[in-house]
Amino acid sequence: MNKEYLNSLPELKNKFKVDLEDGEKVVFLAKNVIFGTETMRALGYETKVTLTNKRLIADNGRGVWTIDVPEDVVSCRIVDEGKGLNHIHCVALDLNQQIVCGDPKDPIVLTGFVFTYKKKLEAQFMEIMNNVLN
Secondary structure (H helix, E strand, O other), rough: OOOHHHHHHHOOOOOOOOOOOOOOOOOEEEEEEEEEEHHHHHHHHEEEEEEEEEEEEEOOOOEEEEHHHHHEEEEEEEEEEEEEHOEEEEEEEEEEEEEEEEOOOOOEEEEEEEEOOOOHHHHHHHHHHHHHHO
């Protein structure tokens, strides 16, 4: 995990007004992101994503999901599979442990998240994550 790479990135304006911890800075922003679980269960369609030098924060309008990038993320990859209406193209983040959340009667158990960014933002995000994880 290359934490120094995240720290070396230029600071962006905190447009989505996330609460930052001491020493934390915004390094990537995206809005109107489709956000879901690794099994493609949708968690948000107009999600605001903020990546800081420490965390990834996804605000889907109903809740805020926070991932500690250096501690929780083990891999990041492009998923591009299927054809026609079944075509899936997204960025998948794999986590080092399961997360259980949601309604106790219908809990969401996940080991990763997927994000669908616009092409330019996807390329920027993947460049950051490839440098952090390699």
